[in-house]
Amino acid sequence: MAQETQPITTIPPSLHGRVDHWNNLLWSVGSADIPPGEASIAGIGAATKLPWLPSARRVELLEYFCRDRVKAALAPELQDYLHTLNRNKPNYRLGTYFERLWSFAFRQHPDYELRHQNLPLRKDGKTLGELDFVVQHLPSRRCEHWEIAVKFYLQVARHHWVGPGLKDRLDIKLARMADHQLPLIRTPGVQSLLRDHGLQIDRQWALMPGRLFKPLNTLQQLSNHPFWWAPLSEFRALCQDQPPFASHEWLPLPKRAWLAPQGHLAGISAERLVETLRSTGFTQPLCIAAIDSSGEACRGFIVPDDWHRRAEAGLPP
Template sequence: MSQIFPSAPVDHWSNLLWAVGSPGITGSLESSFLPTTLPWLPEKRRKRLLEYFAQSQVNKKLSPQLEAFLQHYSERKPTSRLGVYFERLWAFVFEHHPDYQLLHHNLPLRIAGKTLGELDFVVRHLPSDTCEHWEVAVKFYLQLPGHFWIGPGLRDRLDIKLRRMAEHQLPLIRRPEVVHLLQDLNLKIEQQWTLIPGRLFYALEGPAKARGKLSKRQMQFWWADPDSFNLYLSTFPQYQSLRWFYLPKPTWLAPLQPDLASESHSDELPKALDKAPVDRPLCIAAKDKSGEVCRGFIVPKHWYPEALASLPGH
């Protein structure tokens, strides 16, 4: 697909700003649909992080350092996993924001040779002089019936992720053997935070249904099989003049920049899909002169039946 249709370039600094400034993925969902509650990072803390890194002088000073930091990590431990890239952005954030001291990143909890788990980050919040444990993740889920949300690769589900974080990852530090281990490391964790930004993509059910069922936000983030997407694209006049991009995983975070150039028109996307039949979920986005308009996943025709079969009761 990337050889047929233009790929969006990776902008690490924009991704960093998106990582620190984005609200949790569950913010747009009704609480009754969520399996548990978690200690979400307060908005005030997110705002302070974003305000610092959004300063032009900070960008000028640290942007080259971020490039070198990520390059160093990539050479030492190459990976294509988006979650690892996201954690590396946060490691840089904790090392450079004046409010934080990074104590541990991916701290393994091993007892008698057995690994019980690991802590994503242990940091000291300097303004409050508090030792904090942070669990961070970035997630992208597609809508299914029954208020279920599943990852494009069908290996991850929102309710399972939240429940595991609440019932396993966070309580780890309260297990007696882990308490002793942390004491040996001279760590007394006083606060825990969770942070899971990402996007929820709503099903396109065809143009007629979409008009009646999907809100403006739902039209902005969608998923569809190739036939449904082509029908949708040809039905809505406002999408005829957009420029479309294929999004490799590192570009799933920040929105497309307004100055991003492309000669691709909307009528070229169906042709590109015909030349490269969709055999796995593809993330694409469209922009106009002001910036990104929408993005979504085009999935193979067999994706939806397989997604349904993975749900409880199927």
């Protein structure tokens, strides 16, 4: 995977989307999970079995970090925290960045005590699994196991959603959370390992914010679903004469800018974006945000023209 320190296009970095750690923290703790509101998902049965974090808990977290005094005190600390982690243990995966935002939230919110992060469970030299977070929820006096993920999927067939890198699928992720990651703590061998750590887990939560991107040619109004994907040739045709694509400015987004919406920033024209991609041997999906006078208007993935064929080839028969 390309590191975030490398350019995502030959467009100057000053015209890329902005990575705002504090806004990304707010987005991470406040965004709804992606499965429950979307019916057209293969394996939706797995989603119904998962113990999704209640919305009231999410609201409490978001309200705390939205306070002006909390931001004034903690935003510089978050910057230093992430800088120190990346200096001591460099990791440019978006999932790791997301976990680090949550680690900071658990350490700073007065209702939580972080007991373990990425707790490995090993027996007889074999790793049985790993727990993302074990936290003490102080108001309820309950010890909680949280499994979290941040995911971005493109709709390929009616019920199948695939990661832009073609290495991930929503139904597979949901099944793994429901059938392995959450039930892990109830297996006999793991119960004894937890006792060795002095843990008695009272309840579990699943959390998976992200975005679902639908094929652009299936959307009648972007205002109803402002997340889309399109092959480069289709995007180029739309940008030649069809508003709003021709009139928007566009921001290529590095992965850490995939979370919070972008503000009103200077971008580039659709024509320049397309010609840059065509001239540089475009081979990997690119996340972009459309900017108008009020900020981010919509967001999408431009994909190589053969991406859909390759994505369909990986689906079950």
